[in-house]
Amino acid sequence: MTSKKPLWDHDAHSLHDLFCEGAASAEEIVTSHLERIRSADSSVGAFLYVDEAGALEEARRQDRWSAVERRERPLAGVPVALKDNIVAQGMPTTAGSKILGEFRSPYDATVVVKLKQAGAMIVGKTNLDEFAMGSSTEHSALAETRNPWDVSRVPGGSSGGSAAAVAAQMVPLALGSDTGGSIRQPASYCGIVGMKPTYGRVSRYGLIAFASSLDQIGPMTRSIRDARLLYEVIKGADAHDSTALALGEERTVSQGPWRIGVPREYFGEGMEAGVRQVTEAALERLRSMGHELVEISLPHTPYAIAAYYLIAPAEASSNLSRYDGVRYGMRAEGRDLVTMYEKTRDEGFGAEVKRRILLGTHALSAGYYDAYYLTAQKVRTLIRQDFDYAFREVDFIVTPTTPDVAFRRGERDDDPIKMYLGDVYTVTANLAGIPGLSIPAGLADGLPVGLQWLAPRLGDLSLFDAAATLETQLEPMVWPMGVDE
Amino acid sequence: MELSDREILHVARLARLRLTADELEPLRQDLNRVLDYVSQLQSLDLAGVEPTLHAAADQAPLRKDIETASLSVAEATKNGPKVEQHMFLVPRIMEGGSDDE
Numbered sequence: 001m002t003s004k005k006p007l008w009d010h011d012a013h014s015l016h017d018l019f020c021e022g023a024a025s026a027e028e029i030v031t032s033h034l035e036r037i038r039s040a041d042s043s044v045g046a047f048l049y050v051d052e053a054g055a056l057e058e059a060r061r062q063d064r065w066s067a068v069e070r071r072e073r074p075l076a077g078v079p080v081a082l083k084d085n086i087v088a089q090g091m092p093t094t095a096g097s098k099i100l101g102e103f104r105s106p107y108d109a110t111v112v113v114k115l116k117q118a119g120a121m122i123v124g125k126t127n128l129d130e131f132a133m134g135s136s137t138e139h140s141a142l143a144e145t146r147n148p149w150d151v152s153r154v155p156g157g158s159s160g161g162s163a164a165a166v167a168a169q170m171v172p173l174a175l176g177s178d179t180g181g182s183i184r185q186p187a188s189y190c191g192i193v194g195m196k197p198t199y200g201r202v203s204r205y206g207l208i209a210f211a212s213s214l215d216q217i218g219p220m221t222r223s224i225r226d227a228r229l230l231y232e233v234i235k236g237a238d239a240h241d242s243t244a245l246a247l248g249e250e251r252t253v254s255q256g257p258w259r260i261g262v263p264r265e266y267f268g269e270g271m272e273a274g275v276r277q278v279t280e281a282a283l284e285r286l287r288s289m290g291h292e293l294v295e296i297s298l299p300h301t302p303y304a305i306a307a308y309y310l311i312a313p314a315e316a317s318s319n320l321s322r323y324d325g326v327r328y329g330m331r332a333e334g335r336d337l338v339t340m341y342e343k344t345r346d347e348g349f350g351a352e353v354k355r356r357i358l359l360g361t362h363a364l365s366a367g368y369y370d371a372y373y374l375t376a377q378k379v380r381t382l383i384r385q386d387f388d389y390a391f392r393e394v395d396f397i398v399t400p401t402t403p404d405v406a407f408r409r410g411e412r413d414d415d416p417i418k419m420y421l422g423d424v425y426t427v428t429a430n431l432a433g434i435p436g437l438s439i440p441a442g443l444a445d446g447l448p449v450g451l452q453w454l455a456p457r458l459g460d461l462s463l464f465d466a467a468a469t470l471e472t473q474l475e476p477m478v479w480p481m482g483v484d485e
Numbered sequence: 486m487e488l489s490d491r492e493i494l495h496v497a498r499l500a501r502l503r504l505t506a507d508e509l510e511p512l513r514q515d516l517n518r519v520l521d522y523v524s525q526l527q528s529l530d531l532a533g534v535e536p537t538l539h540a541a542a543d544q545a546p547l548r549k550d551i552e553t554a555s556l557s558v559a560e561a562t563k564n565g566p567k568v569e570q571h572m573f574l575v576p577r578i579m580e581g582g583s584d585d586e
Contacts, residue, residue, distance in 0.1 A: 106560040199540040213540050239548040243539075306523040317500060324501070326573050328564035337578045342503035354502055355515055358493065361500040362516070375526050377536030382529070384537060416515050417522055433540035 007032035009482075012078045012172040012226045019062075019077025020070045026059035026077045030121055033079045037123070037170045040481055045145045046155075046165035048084050049092055050124035055079065058121045073119030075233060080115055081174040083162045084125035085132055085208040086217065088112045091122075095208045096130040096140040096158075099323045099348025101330035109206020110241065111175060111217050111234045118233045123171060126161025130350045131320065132182055132210045134158050135422050138409065139352045146409070147190060149447055149480040153406040156186030162220045163190040168481045173230050174220045179210050180308050181401075181426025183218045184438035188401035188450025191440040191477055193227045194220045195464075198457050199433035200245040202231075203238035211315035212243075214308075214430040222479070224439060224471050228464040235460075251459040253395050257290040258466065261394035265301035266425055271403045274444025279400045282441045282451050285473050286398070294394050298386040301428060303379050305420055308427040310363050310376035316353075317360030323348060355416065384432040391456040396466055399425050401438040401450030425452060435460045439467050440477050448477075487517050 007015065007029050018024040034052055041047055062076060070076045082088060085095045087105035089112075094100050108116070115122065129139035137145045137160030145160045147153040148168035155164040159176030163186035166174050176183040178196035187194025195218045202217045209215065219230035238244040262283060267276070287293050325331035325344030332347045334340035349357070363372035390397060402422060412419045429436035434457055441451035451470075455463045488496075493513055497504045504512065558571045567574040 101566070103564050106556055106563065213538075242547060303526060303529065306526050309519060310523055310526075321501070325566060326575055327562075329566065331566035334576060336576050338501070340576050341501040345501055346503040346505070349502070351508075351511075354504075354508070355512060355519075357500050357502065358496050358512065359516060359519055362488070362496045362520075365496065365499060371527075372523070374536055375531065376523075377538060378531045378534040379526055379529060380537040381534050382531075417518055420519075431537075431540075 006036075008036040008169050010172065011223045012075065012221065012229060013223075015078050015172060016074065016076060020067060022067070024077070026062040026121065027056065029077055030055045030059040030079055030123065033123060033171060040148070040168045040170055043146065043151055044148050044164050044168050045143050046126050046161040046168065046170060047081070047124045048094060048127050048142055048161065051091060051122065055121050055123045062119065062121070070119070073117070074229060075115065076119030078120055078173060079123045079171050080120040081124055081126050081162060081165050081171040082112065082122060083128055083159050083174070083176045085128060085177060086111060086175055087206045087208075088122055091125060093125070093208070094142060095132070096128040096142055097348065097350065097353070098141045099329050099344070103328050105206075107206065110203035110238045112206060114234050114236070120173070120233075126159070126165050126174060128161055129158035130353050131208065131316070132158040132177055132179055133316070133352050133356055135181070135185060135419050136407070136409075136412065137161060137186075138413065139350060141350045147406045149191065149406065152408055153447070154189070154409050156189035156406060158182040159194075159220060160186045163187055163192060163194065166190070166192045166220050166222060167479065169479055172222065173226060175217055175234070176220045177207055177210075177215055177217050178430065179214045179312060180430050181423045183220060184401050184426050184436055184450065184452060185423065187220055187438045189406035189448065191448030191480070192220060192222055193224055193437070193439050194218065195227050195231060195437045196429060196435060197231060197235065197460050198435045200243050201235050201435070201458075201460060203236070203241040203244040205238055205240035209319040211312040212319065213315060214312060222477070224464055224468045227437070228461070231460065231464070248458065250461045251456060253462045253466070256469070257292060258395040259292050259294050259393065260286055261294050261296040261390050261397040263296050263298045263301065263390070263397060263399060265298050266399040270421070270424070271400065272405065272444070275400050275402070275404060275449050278442040278444055278449040279451060282470065282474070283398065286470060289469065289473065296390045296394060296397070298390060298428065300379065300382040300386050301424070304383055304428045304431060305424055307376040307379040307383065308423070308431060309359070309420055310372050311380065311431075313356040313360030314363045314373050315360070317357045317364065320353070320357055380431045383428055387428070387432045387434055387454075387456070396463070397454040399452045399454070401425060401452040405444055405447035405449060429454055433457060435463055437463045437467055439471060441474060488513060488520065
């Protein structure tokens with residue numbers, strides 16, 4: 001080992017270099033991260049499943065690779081965690097629900113195939129709100145996950161396990177999924193980098209479907225360069241997912257200075273003072289770097305949550321109809337088929353999932369479809385057009401990722417509307433299909449605040465490039481359960 | 486447009502959810518609060534606005550229609566809660582069997 005710091009304290013780029021140079025073996029890297037999981041995860045609870053034997057076996061296999069074979073694979077020697085709604089062959093997949101029972105996937109998700117081809121070592125599966133429905137990971141039916149910055153607080157959600165695992169340095173890289181902010185919000189709450197790609201950039205084959213017109217898989221990491229690396233590995237067309245776009249030209253922008261849009265609707269009521277302060281300081285830094293800040297309007301923003309909470313449950317009610325106790329997962333016995341379906345679904349689904357299935361079924365049912373689902377899809381058009389107009393004027397849009405910092409566990413249990421309103425800055429990117437990136441911008445009262453960057457469709461790489469210029473200007477993050485603790 | 490218990494039970498039936506009595510009351514309150522919140526969309530003038538039915542409507546590539554390898558029957562059925570000879574067993578579908586109550 002060339003450096004004194006533990007291997008788990010390195011980012012993916014650094015681990016890959018150490019492995020390629022022969023300064024650390026893959027087995028040493030995996031062992032260090034497994035030890036870190038053992039020591040840190042008892043208080044955090046990020047993982048639902050850790051595949052120690054499988055990760056060590058893969059590490060020993062990679063240790064037999066030549067220097068060239070290591071260099072050919074951009075994630076060789078790098079441990080990765082998967083949100084537990086992404087299937088990997090032979091591993092359990094729960095989606096945070098009881099209804100999947102003892103399910104073990106007979107196949108790999110396309111993103112998992114790509115990770116393995118790139119040399120990543122999959123160490124386990126992370127906790128989430130049941131079927132990714134939630135903003136705190138408190139709706140997991142299986143485990144509690146706590147924020148590594150303050151274990152009395154939530155890690156955010158629904159990719160809360162992945163965010164907490166990365167922030168507590170149990171893995172350098174994790175995958176999450178983002179339907180209304182489920183990567184970016186927990187990234188913000190845990191002080192890490194999280195990115196939702198352009199709709200269609202990453203295959204969802206092997207992602208348990210929640211709302212198919214909104215879902216995207218994306219990277220969760222501690223540095224922007226790692227997020228970019230992971231994004232480049234997982235993106236691309238896929239014969240198994242017809243929504244995955246054929247690889248085309250990604251939008252590029254000049255080196256700057258840029259015109260950066262600051263939407264006035266995102267700076268109104270409801271934002272905590274600490275979040276406002278950190279966001280404004282970051283914007284001021286961008287101005288001092290020579291960029292032009294332009295106040296813009298995204299006038300339909302106030303309607304986004306209402307549209308989202310019709311579209312997402314409607315699609316979920318359809319997607320979740322497959323859990324019927326027949327082909328996989330648990331079954332509750334009933335004397336006839338319909339009784340068996342009903343009892344299985346009643347025992348298998350948690351309260352939030354039932355709430356959304358009922359809402360979605362109602363929104364799609366005869367006599368209500370036009371008033372709810374169709375209306376919401378029209379509002380979605382207006383929200384998309386807001387961004388189309390804005391991006392004629394500006395290169396990027398910068399906003400806070402969330403109106404608040406991580407809240408205390410149990411604080412929003414009883415109030416779905418309040419929980420939903422926390423998604424106000426993130427759902428618009430899903431509705432419009434554009435990419436969004438949350439980076440840690442600083443702390444407010446000792447808790448992380450995320451800054452969200454938005455770009456037009458296919459502007460994914462430009463987002464990483466632009467945000468990276470700011471990353472170098474900000475105070476480096478000090479990790480919450482770091483070496484010196 | 487408040488939902489009554491009866492309407493919720495109708496929707497639950499459509500969704501194949503069997504709600505218990507103690508689930509119904511909190512669900513009715515929550516659902517009606519959400520429906521009240523989303524009713525703000527009715528205030529928008531949406532005349533002439535096309536619905537967004539797909540987030541990336543300009544592309545939906547199809548794969549070539551050629552045979553490829555897929556899961557074996559044994560692999561595809563191994564997660565079933567009740568499987569016999571690679572078939573999923575289910576309770577009876579028709580009414581009127583000899584053990585009918």
